[in-house]
Amino acid sequence: MTDTPPHARLTAALSEDMAAVGDLIRDRMASENAPRIPEVTAHLVEAGGKRVRPLMTVACARMCGYEGTDHIKLAATVEFIHTATLLHDDVVDESRQRRGRPTANLLWDNQSSVLVGDYLFARSFQLMVETGSLRVLDILSGAAATIAEGEVLQLTAARNLATTEETYLKVVRGKTAALFEAAAQVGGVVAGVPDAQEQALARFGDALGVSFQIMDDWLDYGGAGDGIGKNLGDDFREGKLTLPVIRALARSDDAERAFWRDALERGKSEDLDRARTILDRHGTLEETRVEALAWRDRARAALAELPASDLREMLGDLADYVVARAL
Amino acid sequence: MTDTPPHARLTAALSEDMAAVGDLIRDRMASENAPRIPEVTAHLVEAGGKRVRPLMTVACARMCGYEGTDHIKLAATVEFIHTATLLHDDVVDESRQRRGRPTANLLWDNQSSVLVGDYLFARSFQLMVETGSLRVLDILSGAAATIAEGEVLQLTAARNLATTEETYLKVVRGKTAALFEAAAQVGGVVAGVPDAQEQALARFGDALGVSFQIMDDWLDYGGAGDGIGKNLGDDFREGKLTLPVIRALARSDDAERAFWRDALERGKSEDLDRARTILDRHGTLEETRVEALAWRDRARAALAELPASDLREMLGDLADYVVARAL
Numbered sequence: 001m002t003d004t005p006p007h008a009r010l011t012a013a014l015s016e017d018m019a020a021v022g023d024l025i026r027d028r029m030a031s032e033n034a035p036r037i038p039e040v041t042a043h044l045v046e047a048g049g050k051r052v053r054p055l056m057t058v059a060c061a062r063m064c065g066y067e068g069t070d071h072i073k074l075a076a077t078v079e080f081i082h083t084a085t086l087l088h089d090d091v092v093d094e095s096r097q098r099r100g101r102p103t104a105n106l107l108w109d110n111q112s113s114v115l116v117g118d119y120l121f122a123r124s125f126q127l128m129v130e131t132g133s134l135r136v137l138d139i140l141s142g143a144a145a146t147i148a149e150g151e152v153l154q155l156t157a158a159r160n161l162a163t164t165e166e167t168y169l170k171v172v173r174g175k176t177a178a179l180f181e182a183a184a185q186v187g188g189v190v191a192g193v194p195d196a197q198e199q200a201l202a203r204f205g206d207a208l209g210v211s212f213q214i215m216d217d218w219l220d221y222g223g224a225g226d227g228i229g230k231n232l233g234d235d236f237r238e239g240k241l242t243l244p245v246i247r248a249l250a251r252s253d254d255a256e257r258a259f260w261r262d263a264l265e266r267g268k269s270e271d272l273d274r275a276r277t278i279l280d281r282h283g284t285l286e287e288t289r290v291e292a293l294a295w296r297d298r299a300r301a302a303l304a305e306l307p308a309s310d311l312r313e314m315l316g317d318l319a320d321y322v323v324a325r326a327l
Numbered sequence: 328m329t330d331t332p333p334h335a336r337l338t339a340a341l342s343e344d345m346a347a348v349g350d351l352i353r354d355r356m357a358s359e360n361a362p363r364i365p366e367v368t369a370h371l372v373e374a375g376g377k378r379v380r381p382l383m384t385v386a387c388a389r390m391c392g393y394e395g396t397d398h399i400k401l402a403a404t405v406e407f408i409h410t411a412t413l414l415h416d417d418v419v420d421e422s423r424q425r426r427g428r429p430t431a432n433l434l435w436d437n438q439s440s441v442l443v444g445d446y447l448f449a450r451s452f453q454l455m456v457e458t459g460s461l462r463v464l465d466i467l468s469g470a471a472a473t474i475a476e477g478e479v480l481q482l483t484a485a486r487n488l489a490t491t492e493e494t495y496l497k498v499v500r501g502k503t504a505a506l507f508e509a510a511a512q513v514g515g516v517v518a519g520v521p522d523a524q525e526q527a528l529a530r531f532g533d534a535l536g537v538s539f540q541i542m543d544d545w546l547d548y549g550g551a552g553d554g555i556g557k558n559l560g561d562d563f564r565e566g567k568l569t570l571p572v573i574r575a576l577a578r579s580d581d582a583e584r585a586f587w588r589d590a591l592e593r594g595k596s597e598d599l600d601r602a603r604t605i606l607d608r609h610g611t612l613e614e615t616r617v618e619a620l621a622w623r624d625r626a627r628a629a630l631a632e633l634p635a636s637d638l639r640e641m642l643g644d645l646a647d648y649v650v651a652r653a654l
């Protein structure tokens with residue numbers, strides 16, 4: 001690995017493709033009828049996101065030897081789905097900041113965020129249809145259903161101390177891994193790879209997404225101490241049952257259990273330090289980090305089933321990178 | 328015409344198909360992971376809606392001689408898209424009642440309405456993909472984009488006295504006609520009709536939807552006086568620029584214009600009677616009714632391009648019915 005992060009090296013190696021993705025996104029987010037749509041969309045898509053998901057699609061397609069142009073459409077599709085879910089998530093979570101800027105629901109209103117999100121979902125499906133691949137449509141519409149299902153599950157599991165690790169993993173797949181999985185897999189589909197390689201790509205994307213989200217949940221409780229790009233303790237204050245908490249709860253004594261009940265169920269979540277002390281006592285922050293690394297290893301193992309190439313190297317480095325810091 | 332309304336006669340004539348649509352909707356709205364999803368969906372889909380949109384798809388397919396089963400999937404798709412837009416609309420409009428019952432956003436919360444709507448959108452795309460028809464996917468994803476665009480346009484046009492009839496018609500197409508158009512058209516596509524008939528079906532659905540929405544906007548100002556299924560003056564209080572108002576504004580004197588500015592721009596909309604008096608003075612309520620009838624005639628003319636049958640008769644009666652009362 002060099003000092004340049006792998007997503008930046010991938011973007012440089014695929015700069016023409018990624019520029020085409022950017023052009024297509026700008027072109028398709030337009031709406032001559034409703035100028036509010038490109039305004040809201042531009043606020044998000046031009047806010048300096050790293051476009052890791054479309055990068056996955058483009059990189060996987062090229063790694064598999066694809067020489068056409070449909071992967072550009074699929075990459076834009078993936079970014080539109082991602083942007084739509086961000087718009088809706090910020091309404092659902094009543095968020096005020098995203099990528100260091102005020103959220104769209106704050107700058108405009110919830111109504112615009114809901115409806116522009118719907119528009120981007122619809123536009124993403126139109127883009128997919130243009131590829132003419134029913135296999136791609138099947139994968140991405142399935143991913144969209146899994147994402148929405150995971151978000152509903154997260155909503156109903158919040159503040160519920162009985163949440164299991166199994167439910168946690170479903171939420172993680174929905175909110176993060178499903179789109180990474182689909183993004184990688186459709187890159188292979190468009191390149192026409194054999195089924196075994198398509199499945200390996202899907203497992204790579206899934207495992208990378210899971211490791212990324214688990215690490216994100218670890219960072220929310222301080223992680224290595226810098227909490228890059230996040231406010232420490234957001235999950236704690238929102239009563240989200242993430243892996244370090246679920247495991248600590250199972251081992252908590254009566255006093256600790258009473259603390260979690262007050263903090264997570266009843267929202268008396270002033271004492272983040274106490275929460276971290278309990279997590280430390282049970283060693284679950286470290287366990288969470290180890291779990292993220294295990295998923296990173298699964299991502300690398302899946303990638304090893306694909307032919308060696310420079311792009312494969314960089315995608316492997318990307319798997320290391322997501323557990324080293326939040327994207 | 329008999330005393331039985333045409334949608335009831337169509338439902339009776341197509342009872343097996345409509346029962347299959349109902350079964351498929353119940354089956355696909357399930358989610359073993361997130362029970363909140365079927366709860367919220369059932370609240371809406373079992374609230375006694377007349378399922379006019381899926382009925383259009385089924386009736387158009389059968390009228391065109393279709394003997395397969397894909398029209399069932401398309402009809403369920405159309406109802407899922409409709410249900411998703413209702414869920415999101417009620418969040419956007421902060422509605423408290425729908426079909427005489429409390430809205431989902433009131434019974435649960437805005438979050439559930441947003442996310443369950445997203446889930447239903449995704450499920451509708453999965454159902455479409457199962458038909459294997461890219462033409463159908465193209466039509467319905469296009470309709471979904473037009474719907475969202477129309478809703479955004481309605482949002483940004485509200486309280487704007489400069490709204491034109493052209494913009495009004497785009498809003499009408501988005502909020503209502505686009506889905507009727509697609510519902511009718513895909514019935515023909517699945518039956519494999521020639522392009523001219525497919526386009527006639529699209530024009531039929533579009534014109535029926537436009538006439539329905541214009542009549543709905545007429546009813547909001549009292550229409551024939553009963554205002555079935557609507558609270559009188561909702562549009563007025565929400566500052567929506569509908570056809571009778573747009574036309575009256577163009578002919579208003581200074582005093583009337585000041586009234587509209589206060590009522591629509593500034594939300595001082597206590598005096599619905601004054602609004603109705605002004606509309607009456609300029610004759611725009613009657614003009615609006617006549618406009619709805621003209622669209623009804625266009626719907627009937629488009630239908631006449633298709634082969635005569637009992638189903639065609641009933642669909643023609645349906646076009647009469649939507650201008651006679653709100654569905």
